[in-house]
Amino acid sequence: MKENFLWGTATASYQCEGGWNEGGRVPSLWDIFLHKNNLENGNVASDHYHQYKEDIRLMKEGGHNTYRFSLAWPRIIKNLQGEVNQEGINFYHNVIDECLANGIEPFITLFHWDLPQYLEEIGGWASREVVAAFEHYAAIVFKEYGDKVTYWTTFNEPRYYVFSGYKIGNYPPAIDDTQLTIQASFYMMLANAKAVKQYREMGQNGKIGIVHSYSPIFGIDDSLETKIAMRNADNYFNNWILDTAILGEIPVDMLGRLHEKYDLSFMKTDDFKTIKENTVEFVGLNYYARALIRPYSGGETILRINNSGAEGRGTSKVVVKNWFEQVWDPTSEFTEWDTEIYPQGLYEGIMMAYRKYGIPIYITENGIGMYEDITVESIRDEKRIEFLNDHIDAIQRAVEEGADVRGYYIWSTMDLYSWKNGHDKRYGLVAIDFENDCKRKPKASYYWYKQVCESNGKTIERKREYDSNFVSL
Numbered sequence: 001m002k003e004n005f006l007w008g009t010a011t012a013s014y015q016c017e018g019g020w021n022e023g024g025r026v027p028s029l030w031d032i033f034l035h036k037n038n039l040e041n042g043n044v045a046s047d048h049y050h051q052y053k054e055d056i057r058l059m060k061e062g063g064h065n066t067y068r069f070s071l072a073w074p075r076i077i078k079n080l081q082g083e084v085n086q087e088g089i090n091f092y093h094n095v096i097d098e099c100l101a102n103g104i105e106p107f108i109t110l111f112h113w114d115l116p117q118y119l120e121e122i123g124g125w126a127s128r129e130v131v132a133a134f135e136h137y138a139a140i141v142f143k144e145y146g147d148k149v150t151y152w153t154t155f156n157e158p159r160y161y162v163f164s165g166y167k168i169g170n171y172p173p174a175i176d177d178t179q180l181t182i183q184a185s186f187y188m189m190l191a192n193a194k195a196v197k198q199y200r201e202m203g204q205n206g207k208i209g210i211v212h213s214y215s216p217i218f219g220i221d222d223s224l225e226t227k228i229a230m231r232n233a234d235n236y237f238n239n240w241i242l243d244t245a246i247l248g249e250i251p252v253d254m255l256g257r258l259h260e261k262y263d264l265s266f267m268k269t270d271d272f273k274t275i276k277e278n279t280v281e282f283v284g285l286n287y288y289a290r291a292l293i294r295p296y297s298g299g300e301t302i303l304r305i306n307n308s309g310a311e312g313r314g315t316s317k318v319v320v321k322n323w324f325e326q327v328w329d330p331t332s333e334f335t336e337w338d339t340e341i342y343p344q345g346l347y348e349g350i351m352m353a354y355r356k357y358g359i360p361i362y363i364t365e366n367g368i369g370m371y372e373d374i375t376v377e378s379i380r381d382e383k384r385i386e387f388l389n390d391h392i393d394a395i396q397r398a399v400e401e402g403a404d405v406r407g408y409y410i411w412s413t414m415d416l417y418s419w420k421n422g423h424d425k426r427y428g429l430v431a432i433d434f435e436n437d438c439k440r441k442p443k444a445s446y447y448w449y450k451q452v453c454e455s456n457g458k459t460i461e462r463k464r465e466y467d468s469n470f471v472s473l
Ligand code: NOJ
Pocket: 012, 015, 156, 157, 286, 365, 411, 418, 419
């Protein structure tokens, strides 16, 4: 990789911090939703709130030169009036300072899904008032940490947050309402542009981007019907975030289709102007799998995601009525959570994004969730090592072909709370003994990654020959 390539790992505040009612933190919508429904929660998570020094020490010893994490909005802003919680501000000063003292570049996300509950109560992201609250929060943190932090991203995975919360209904606010899905999507993208504007107007010296759950689109064949379905799928999965944030343009064919059935009058002329004028300068792509698309063949919309892993392979199903269907290649390999393992999709996805947008790319998440016995003496997660090796290999190919990829973050730093999948879905390079004061124990993959970081990628085994029966965009 090029000099100064960022090698690190990633987490999110709600998923690793714990300390849910400490240090003046107010509840997020996740606390309320999980407590109310008696579901596994992140009250303690990986106890990073108390053990962050140990985690950063492990990063340093593991050869990392960066750490991607998010700030918990409910730790920083106390209420609707926008009052600041000094203890929360101090906590992140400590984390940032600890990173810097250890040669770890902080890469910060403003919003990784833990919306303060007081904002959910006024309508959450489907409400324009939350856009203003986000601007206020962004201004506070830019002012506090701006001289220490170079890399900022506004949102983590708007699509997952909005579709899961407002349409699929498996995340809070757990509803199924297309009109609100469109509103929340739009307001998040507007808030992204407003935060970018704010950042520039404050004369900050770093860089600002957005993180997207990237699903590179492939089609089952080359027919016109498939091409149209692929375009619809690309709008649905990717373009409404990437085109909007990077080009400042919401895909017009998508707006046209939505306009036929839904009320878009909440989108104002000034909003389009703000979006056009305030675009990001880099993009973070989270890559887990591609989306393989065929034409819509009838029936109602189905958005069924295998969330527990228990349902078995092939039980996810995605049909968007009149738009497209997603299918899975039966010859592929899948994780225990029904996610296709397809490193070639990362290579092709980077090339597609780079050709289309031409801005610097960071792979802000990539990793594999597994059931693991962490009580053994040494945790030999060979499957994870193979997975990571093949994905880094894919990035190296893209770089060799000219793509400007500047960093790579494994999800996740340590085992953590995986939303509705609880704590059993382990992603970490470092195991957490959730039963035993969250003791840390590095896995084999941690030692393997140390060599990758320290050799700047030279220890990666270059092996995969790519070929595909399917058509990419
Ligand atoms: C996406 C999200 O950013 C993160 O919160 C989640 O846990 C991982 N990917 C794994 O699914």
